[in-house]
Amino acid sequence: MFEVNCGVIIMDESVVQDVLGLYEENIDKLDISAKEKGALKKSLKDKYRDMYYDYGDAIGVIAAQSISEPATQTTLRSYHRAAGIGLNITQGLPRILEIFDARKAPVTPAMKIYLKKEFNTKIKAINIASSIKETNLKHIMVLDSLDLGNMTVEVELDKKLIDKLSIAPDKIVSAVKRKIKNLNGTIDGNKIIFEMNKDKVTVKDLQTLRFKLREVHVKGIKGITHCIVEKTGDDFVLYTLGSNLGKVSKIEGIDISRMVSNNIFEIADTVGIEAARTTIVSEITETLRAQGVDTDVRHLLLVADTMTQSGDIQAIGRYGLSGSKSSVLARANFEETIKHLVEAAVAGISDELNGIVENVMIGKTARVGTGLVEVAMKTQTSAKVDENNKK
Amino acid sequence: MIVGAIYLNDDEIKNHVLVPRHEILDAKEKETVLKKYNVTVEQLPKILNDDAAIKAFGAKVGDVVKITRESVTAGVSIYYRTVI
Incomplete structure (x- = not known):
């Protein structure tokens, strides 16, 4: 410590x-x-x-350099294929930017979910995965066709698939009824026939209905487009594309204490800012490491601490940390010079000239490093440190 | 806070792998910490009073929470935040 x-x-x-x-x-x-x-x-x-670090070292600048220099070496656009199939998760520079800019939602949100001990078998894992993955009507049907004689829409279901996902046909009908009003559905073997409660049904109406039906949400969690089971060690782990920690936590068999997401804002909302800080560090570390960059984790810890010190996640940039500096000149020096200077002039704001940038601007010794001390003297504590160093 | 979203209950939050231990300091401990670091309450890093973890651990506005993190570099590291 x-x-x-x-x-x-x-x-x-x-x-x-x-x-x-x-x-x-x-x-x-x-x-x-x-x-x-x-x-x-x-x-x-x-x-x-x-x-x-010595007292007065500009550790922020050192951290910035230590992260940005290796970041120039990373590939511009690369994707990491999780679990070997399908899941393309943003990696490399785009991902680093995403984290530092504190974007509300990542381009490819993803979750990693562990299961409780008693659910840690292949069959149960696959079952849970199927109840997480978003299933729309279009995923479980073979064919939808218009019956122009009776003015109805016929949907033929994939029998094998609905058995596998254990979806009852009458549940599909009730899901459709909830979504689309004034509709009757009758189950006829593998087919469901939908009839509109309307006097004059035109072909156009039927076409619209057909496309609406395809998008009806039947099972799973909205927004989670993929869910893949992978065995790591003794555990069956679910990797998802799409993230919704709150809803996943309500599914039976999930080990809530170990579910994580790469959506930092979602983590902050569900389990708090400290967890978000940990996620920022681990996400950047993983992204950099995947690119073969070995940045000391202390720099990332500093960045994550600074991003979360206000209790909320602040971006590093114009609308985040740099934009919330107290000094007008420091803000003007960064971006949008005229805006900041005009605002300060209108409001009559004074600048204490405590920061580095301000002092560089006016040609005074900046209060950093050795410029920080005016008189140096030995105190009791520093004497103690010297003694320790000698030992 | 999003209306209509599902949130975890207190125990689930406390037991989550990403959530370190948050302890609420009493008046005396608070005094010691502030004196040790030579800061005022406003200068400490902040945490919102509607933060999920803060709700779970039951801290109130004005409290100082001691956060005991597992650290890669120092084993255990201690951090303080004031609830705003």
Whole structure:
């Protein structure tokens, strides 16, 4: 655990002790002399202390560089094929932009769902998958045709498929009736015949009805177009295209504690901002890693913390963090210069010149790094740190 | 908050893998934290009072919550947010 105390970063001694403990455990396995052992211990300690940032370091800029430089190396438009079939999930630069811009819905929302122990079998997993995947009438019918003699629409169902999905024909009729008013449906074997309760039914009416019928939602969750079962280790995992955590949580057999989505806003709405922060980190890490980029996770942690510090997810950009800076000059420096300057002039806003950009603009020493201190002096705490460093 | 959407119940939220432990600090602990970091309540990172996790853990506006996260780099990391 790190502590920031009056600008002096003190490493919690327990962390150093943890590292040294690991050293003590494993040192005997190495075939090296006592002198080398001592040197190793010292360099371990030094290495660890090198990892601190000094007070006043512009860690935001460092994070920005560390993420953007590798991002230029990533492919512009690439898709990752989850589960080997069908599911194209946005990856690469478009996905990174999507996260940092805090878009309300990703282009390809996706969920990863685990099952409860007692449902963790292939058959049950497939059943659950079929009750999650959106099924419209068009998915389960073989043919729909117009009967111009009786002025009706006949829908022939795929018998095998509706048995597999366990959808009863009368349920289909009631689903259709809920969606389309003034309609009668009669089941005739594999066929359902729909008749309009209307005096004069024209052919045009029938055509409209036929297309409406195809889109009637019969089973599953709206918006989830694919649901694939894959076995990872001992678990059967459902991968979906389309995301709706709230509705999925109501389906029996789902392990609610382990269902995740790549829609950050949905996560924030369902389980809170802290979970959203974790998702931001894991999504960016995964995207970068898929591209072979190895950015230190600390930079991403910083970005995620900043994006969520207001309690809501803020984008990094004009309408997000950069647009909500308190300094007028800093905002004007970024984008929409004239807008910000005019607004400030009209409202009579003053600028304290505390930030970096403002000071660079007027040619003063920026309050960053060594420019932050005017008088340096040894305090009790810094003396303690020096002592620790000597040890 | 979307009208008509389905939300999880408190236990489901608390047990979710992505949700770290949120603890509400009492007045004394709050004082200690603010003094330790030399900040005011307004300067702490914020969390909305209609946040799903905040509702589940039962915090109120003005509370400071201590969030114990599992961290990749430091094992456990502690974060504070004030409820607004």
